[in-house]
Amino acid sequence: MNMDKKSEIIKKREKKIADLKGKNINPFPNDFVVSHTVRDIKQAIIDAPDSFTEDDPVFVVAGRMMAINRFGKASFIRFRDRTGQLQAYVRRDKIGDEAFILFKQLDIGDFVGLSGGMFKTRTGEWTLLVKELKLVCKSMRPLPEKFHGLKDPEKRYRRRYIDLIMNSDVRDVFIKRSGIIQAIRTFLLDRDFLEVETPMMQPVPGGAEATPFVTHHNALGMDLFLRIAPELYLKRLVIGGFERVFEINRSFRNEGVSSRHNPEFTMLEFYQAYARYEDLMDITEEMFRYVALEVTGSTLIPYQGDTIDMGAEWRRMTLASALEEIGGIDAGLLNNRDKLLELAASNGIKVTKTGRLGKIITKLFDVLVEPKLLQPTFIIGYPVEVSPLSRRNETEPDLTDRFELFIAGHEIANGFSELNDPADQKERFLQQAAEREAGDKAAHYMDKDYIEALEYGMPPTAGEGIGIDRLAMLFTDAASIREVILFPHMKPAERGER
RNA sequence: GGGCCGUUAGCUCAACCAGGCAGAGCAACUGACUCUUAAUCAGUAGGUUGAAGGUUCGAUUCCUUCACGGCCCA
Numbered sequence: 152m153n154m155d156k157k158s159e160i161i162k163k164r165e166k167k168i169a170d171l172k173g174k175n176i177n178p179f180p181n182d183f184v185v186s187h188t189v190r191d192i193k194q195a196i197i198d199a200p201d202s203f204t205e206d207d208p209v210f211v212v213a214g215r216m217m218a219i220n221r222f223g224k225a226s227f228i229r230f231r232d233r234t235g236q237l238q239a240y241v242r243r244d245k246i247g248d249e250a251f252i253l254f255k256q257l258d259i260g261d262f263v264g265l266s267g268g269m270f271k272t273r274t275g276e277w278t279l280l281v282k283e284l285k286l287v288c289k290s291m292r293p294l295p296e297k298f299h300g301l302k303d304p305e306k307r308y309r310r311r312y313i314d315l316i317m318n319s320d321v322r323d324v325f326i327k328r329s330g331i332i333q334a335i336r337t338f339l340l341d342r343d344f345l346e347v348e349t350p351m352m353q354p355v356p357g358g359a360e361a362t363p364f365v366t367h368h369n370a371l372g373m374d375l376f377l378r379i380a381p382e383l384y385l386k387r388l389v390i391g392g393f394e395r396v397f398e399i400n401r402s403f404r405n406e407g408v409s410s411r412h413n414p415e416f417t418m419l420e421f422y423q424a425y426a427r428y429e430d431l432m433d434i435t436e437e438m439f440r441y442v443a444l445e446v447t448g449s450t451l452i453p454y455q456g457d458t459i460d461m462g463a464e465w466r467r468m469t470l471a472s473a474l475e476e477i478g479g480i481d482a483g484l485l486n487n488r489d490k491l492l493e494l495a496a497s498n499g500i501k502v503t504k505t506g507r508l509g510k511i512i513t514k515l516f517d518v519l520v521e522p523k524l525l526q527p528t529f530i531i532g533y534p535v536e537v538s539p540l541s542r543r544n545e546t547e548p549d550l551t552d553r554f555e556l557f558i559a560g561h562e563i564a565n566g567f568s569e570l571n572d573p574a575d576q577k578e579r580f581l582q583q584a585a586e587r588e589a590g591d592k593a594a595h596y597m598d599k600d601y602i603e604a605l606e607y608g609m610p611p612t613a614g615e616g617i618g619i620d621r622l623a624m625l626f627t628d629a630a631s632i633r634e635v636i637l638f639p640h641m642k643p644a645e646r647g648e649r
Numbered sequence: 650g651g652g653c654c655g656u657u658a659g660c661u662c663a664a665c666c667a668g669g670c671a672g673a674g675c676a677a678c679u680g681a682c683u684c685u686u687a688a689u690c691a692g693u694a695g696g697u698u699g700a701a702g703g704u705u706c707g708a709u710u711c712c713u714u715c716a717c718g719g720c721c722c723a
Contacts, residue, residue: 159695160659160677218686225683242683259676273684296660296675298687305656305718317660407650410720501723631719644699644717 164291167256171289176253178289183264186211190234196269196277203269205280212237212279213264213287215316216257218297226254227278230263239265239279240272246284253286259297260290308639321634327446328623328635332399334445335419335619338438344395344421349384351377351401357601358382358540360593361404364414377403380616382540383601385422386569390609397421399619410631411561413620414640422569422614428552431566431613432529435556436465439527446626454559454628457525467554469532470516478519485512507586509534524557533567539579539595541567558625566615573605 157165171178187210196203214230214237224243229236243251245267257263264285272278295301300317307314307321314321336346354373356363358380366375381398388396399419406412423430443450443461450462474480484490491511495502500514512534524530533553535543541551553567570576580602583595623635633639 158659158677163677220685220688221682222685222688223682225685227685227688229686238686240684244683272686274686276684276686278684293659293676296687298675299661302661303656303718306660308718407723499723642717 160293161291164258164289167258168289168291170256171253171286176286178286180285180287183213183285183287184211185213185264188212188234189214189232189237192237192269192279193235193277205268205270207268209266209268209282210279211264211266213262215262215290216259217294219257219259221255224251228263230265237279238272238276239267239281240270241281241284245280245282250284254284257286258290258293260292260294261286262288262290304633305641305644308633308641309644311637324623324627324629324635325637327627330446331442331623331626332417332619334442335399335438335617337445338441339395339397339421342395342434344397344423345393347385347388347393347396347398348400349378349381349388349398351403353378353384355596355598355600357596357598359402359404360595362406362592364403364405379404380418381420382614382616383598385420385614386609386612387601387604389422389424389612390604390607394424394610394612395422408640410633411621413632413636416632416636417619419617419619420614422612424610424612426613427611428531428554428566428568428613431615432465432467432554432556435564435566435615435617436461436527442622443626452625454625455630457559459559459625460526463526465527465529465556467529467531470512470530470534471532473520473524473528473530474512474516477523478515480515480519491515507536509536513537521557521562522560525559527556527558529554529556535579536582538567539583540570540576542570543575561621561624562618563621563625564615564617566613569609569612569614571605571609571611573602576605577602 168178189212192210192212195208212230212232214232216228216230217236218229220227226241228239228241230239231237241251241254246254264287265279265281265283267280267282269277270280295313295317301307301313307318315325340346352366352368352375354375356376356379358378359382361379363376363379366377367373368375380402381400385396385398397419398421400417401415402418403415404412405414408414423434426434440450440461443452450460452459452461468476471482471485474485475482480494484494486508488508488511491508492502495511495515498515498518500518502511502514506514516530520530531554532544532547532550533541533555535541535549535551538551538553541553544550544552551567553565555562556564556566570579580595580597584597587594587596620632620635623629624632627635629635
């Protein structure tokens with residue numbers, strides 16, 4: 152409905168507010184003092200269920216009314232605060248005639264402040280017997296229907312607050328997401344990592360292959376890019392002597408929106424000096440098991456009808472062997488550019504004609520192997536031309552000391568031993584710059600300042616990025632990234648809302 | 650960017666295929682009710698059917714375009 156055309160219900164609420172003001176009752180007061188939460192009350196009952204009478208002790212709580220069952224001179228209401236939901240019993244002979252008349256004017260969705268003692272109803276439900284009732288905040292708009300709630304995904308995302316009011320499973324998803332981030336933070340802090348914040352607006356966007364958003368700084372008179380990754384700044388910090396650093400925050404990529412991509416997304420990146428990429432794989436397994444236990448209490452994670460087993464040892468295999476074993480591509484073909492191009496075309500994969508061998512191989516992997524990697528799997532042995540920031544493998548210099556982690560058919564993490572040879576890094580950037588010239592908008596930018604930093608010396612270091620949104624999807628059994636982002640990006644609705 | 654589907658009362662959905670007064674439940678309003686919990690009972694009101702255009706005596710329904718969203722593909 153158009154916002155500026157008020158529904159009958161809203162007009163009636165406006166009239167109620169005017170009536171309240173007429174009776175000198177503030178519909179939006181600011182003086183109600185809460186002394187208990189619903190959780191406090193429930194815990195008190197668990198602790199000493201026999202010590203309650205209707206009059207003692209007295210609890211003072213506040214919350215939003217979610218349901219009202221009215222009888223003539225008494226009502227049951229359900230209200231909720233941040234800690235839970237509780238039933239209260241409002242009787243005219245307990246709160247007095249004046250308060251009861253006010254109460255009769257209240258609506259589902261209003262906030263009330265209540266005080267009273269606890270008793271058990273005939274059906275055995277602990278209930279607050281209200282002695283005093285105050286309006287704490289009037290609501291103007293009706294909430295969705297209590298039984299079906301709010302289902303329309305468009306409305307759920309655009310007006311997430313209603314989604315959160317109505318759908319407790321949605322609330323739980325975001326509580327869990329917060330728990331995941333907290334667990335990761337604890338895990339890293341316990342290992343002597345330092346949490347840092349690096350620029351989100353960067354003069355040269357680096358650290359990933361992606362198209363950046365461009366913005367403009369007026370006073371400096373220059374364009375800046377929203378970061379596509381924090382990587383190059385975090386490595387500058389390792390150069391500066393912070394040997395273990397991490398950052399959990401947003402990055403931005405100016406690309407398509409889908410059930411797996413939001414233009415802004417949250418990433419953990421962490422860097423550890425004197426570690427190698429093999430160490431990171433061990434740490435990653437440890438971290439995920441820790442998070443799983445902290446957040447779900449188990450290392451068996453149900454996801455979209457499957458069960459992900461975080462507890463068992465995670466498989467590690469090379470890109471080449473994965474392509475052969477899972478993708479069904481004969482290992483002998485992996486150096487045959489023409490054959491691979493044919494194969495790509497027959498699988499409907501678009502590859503630029505000039506695309507380098509490593510690009511074609513990883514594209515084939517994305518289509519033929521990635522969706523099949525259900526259980527946690529590390530893929531190692533990535534070609535150097537698709538890994539411009541990774542250290543070369545000592546024995547096979549065309550490959551890098553790099554892994555990606557796949558779970559439930561999604562790429563979850565990417566880590567490697569860092570390239571710390573400034574001359575090699577410069578060569579890699581030049582190669583990327585050439586690909587950018589050739590039309591690959593996502594190719595890495597040359598970052599001379601970063602090269603200069605490397606020239607001061609970066610100790611051998613391994614670093615990793617983990618997609619927090621995808622991790623949250625995994626732990627909350629969400630099929631779409633929008634279910635784990637509070638306010639996913641949407642086009643503005645035309646004129647109000649439909 | 651392409652394909653399919655959707656948009657009807659505050660919310661959840663009918664009616665559309667095969668054109669003929671747009672309905673229900675919950676929410677709201679009036680009344681009854683002091684142990685309900687999707688309370689119950691009696692009654693009332695609430696609609697620019699996403700937008701614009703076309704076909705038609707007549708369009709929520711058929712056609713075109715557009716907007717927004719969902720799923721799948723790129």
